[in-house]
Amino acid sequence: xxxxxxYRQRHFEDVAEGxxxxxxxxxxxxxxxxxxxxxxxxxxxxxxxxxxARSQGQPTIFVNTMHVMGFVDRLVAExxxxxxxxxxxxxxxxxxxxxxxxxxxSGRVLATRHEERDGRRRHLVxxxxxxxxxxxxxxxxxxxxxxxxxxxDGEGTRPWWPPGG
Amino acid sequence: xxxxxPTGYDIATGTYEQARAMVGQTxxxxxxxxxxxxxxxxxxxxxxxDASAGYWDPEFAEGWxxxxxxxxxxxxxxxxxxxxxxxxxxxxxxLTARVPLPGDTxxxxxxxxxxxxxxxxxxxxxxxxxxVDVSPEKRTALGTxxxxxxxxxxRRQDGAVVAVMTNVLFRFSAGATP
Numbered sequence: 001x002x003x004x005x006x007y008r009q010r011h012f013e014d015v016a017e018g019x020x021x022x023x024x025x026x027x028x029x030x031x032x033x034x035x036x037x038x039x040x041x042x043x044x045x046x047x048x049x050x051x052x053a054r055s056q057g058q059p060t061i062f063v064n065t066m067h068v069m070g071f072v073d074r075l076v077a078e079x080x081x082x083x084x085x086x087x088x089x090x091x092x093x094x095x096x097x098x099x100x101x102x103x104x105x106s107g108r109v110l111a112t113r114h115e116e117r118d119g120r121r122r123h124l125v126x127x128x129x130x131x132x133x134x135x136x137x138x139x140x141x142x143x144x145x146x147x148x149x150x151x152x153d154g155e156g157t158r159p160w161w162p163p164g165g
Numbered sequence: 166x167x168x169x170x171p172t173g174y175d176i177a178t179g180t181y182e183q184a185r186a187m188v189g190q191t192x193x194x195x196x197x198x199x200x201x202x203x204x205x206x207x208x209x210x211x212x213x214x215d216a217s218a219g220y221w222d223p224e225f226a227e228g229w230x231x232x233x234x235x236x237x238x239x240x241x242x243x244x245x246x247x248x249x250x251x252x253x254x255x256x257x258x259x260l261t262a263r264v265p266l267p268g269d270t271x272x273x274x275x276x277x278x279x280x281x282x283x284x285x286x287x288x289x290x291x292x293x294x295x296x297v298d299v300s301p302e303k304r305t306a307l308g309t310x311x312x313x314x315x316x317x318x319x320r321r322q323d324g325a326v327v328a329v330m331t332n333v334l335f336r337f338s339a340g341a342t343p
Contacts (some may be wrong), residue, residue: 006216007225026214039205039212041245046272056270056339057307065273066331068239070213082218083229086237090277158229163281163326 009081010149012123015112021127023075025134030099033061037162040066050099062096068103068140072129075105075145080125085159087124088145095139102134107144122147122159175258179265181311184299191295192260197243201288203233205243210236232285240278240319240328243290260315261334268310268336278330282321289322297331304319310337 001007037043042064045052050060069091077084097103108127115122126146131140147159199205203223210220218225219234225235235243246256261271284290300312315329 002218002222004216005218005225007218007222032212035212039208040239040242041246042242044271045241046270056272063264065276066209066238066241067213068198069276069278070209070215070236073236073238074215074217077215077217082225085283086280088277088279089237090275092275093273096272160282163329 006078006082009083010079010148012112012125012150015109015148016126017029017109017112019109021075021079021105021107021109021129023078023107026071026103026105027098028063028097028101028103030061033063033099036067040064042066058096058098060098062098065091065093068093068097068131071103071105071131072140072142072144075107075129076127078147079107080146080148083149083159085147086144087147087160089142090144091140091142093140095133095137097131097133097139103139104132104134106130108133108164117161120161122161123150124148169335173200175255176262176265176269177265177343178269181266181299181302184311184313185267187264187296187298194291194293195244195246195257197290197292198245198247199243201235201284201286201290203286206235206239206286208235209239209242211236222310226285230283230285235284235288237278237280237284237328238337240284240330243284244292244317244319260296261313261332264296264299264313264336266299266311266313266336268308268338270339271310271313271334271336272307274312274333274335276330276332278328280328282325282327284316284321284327288327290327291322293318293320297308300314303335305335305337307335308337308339310335312336 053061111126127144129142240279278287298314
């Protein structure tokens with residue numbers, strides 16, 4: 001075990017419909033916005049050039065979609081744990097997250113269900129998520145489906161399978 | 166017609182009719198520049214402050230995922246063209262930049278990605294993009310333009326589809342609200 005790394009895992013049987021996901025606030029400094037193109041290789045100038053961002057009608061530089069999705073995935077991972085498999089994520093961007101803003105993530109369990117294929121079975125959880133800023137403005141809404149391990153799963157069971165079938 | 170727009174990307178410009186004529190087109194397969202690797206995976210995890218063991222503990226990652234796993238949100242990072250090459254070859258822009266439309270800039274509107282298999286260290290990804298839809302002209306708070314929907318099918322070196330992503334991007338001219 002490595003200190004600070006997240007190993008805690010939620011099993012499917014632990015999940016209750018209606019349960020809330022509570023995320024930490026995340027302060028998006030200029031430094032973080034500039035890290036974003038470096039980490040994602042997305043050099044669209046709205047993500048690193050304030051003058052360009054203003055020419056686009058934006059107050060300053062803003063994070064890209066991969067950053068917002070990564071923040072959503074982190075919210076889900078902190079709730080579910082490191083064996084959680086992301087099956088589907090839909091994110092609708094309503095307002096940009098600018099340098100100087102704080103992202104606040106939250107979510108809720110909508111449904112729990114099973115999916116079966118070729119004699120295999122996996123445990124799915126449907127979630128709704130939101131990303132707001134420090135002014136309470138809604139920046140993004142999302143719908144996420146994850147597959148969680150179940151307590152009765154066999155040793156080698158993994159919650160993913162190829163498309164089709 | 167195309168030209169270097171203020172975005173720094175080579176954006177094709179043209180009319181809505183020209184853009185509509187491209188709907189249904191798919192790109193040739195494009196290969197990622199680098200194999201999926203833990204160093205870049207952790208840069209992304211550090212960006213979003215994600216402490217999941219699959220990124221930070223190789224032993225855990227090997228046992229559950231089959232290797233250090235890539236954060237799902239950075240899928241398209243593995244497929245980004247290099248900014249520069251010796252000899253000055255210009256990178257092939259993403260499909261969204263090649264759709265001929267009046268707008269000289271863009272902002273993303275929505276993204277839906279379905280994941281089938283984990284992407285792990287050592288994987289070589291490739292992508293085929295399809296232009297799914299171009300909307301009629303719409304007016305938004307940012308300006309007037311068109312919503313461009315693309316579908317990216319991402320495969321691994323063995324041909325297995327790891328993810329399918331549908332993205333909607335707003336292509337517009339800043340301040341062009343009538």
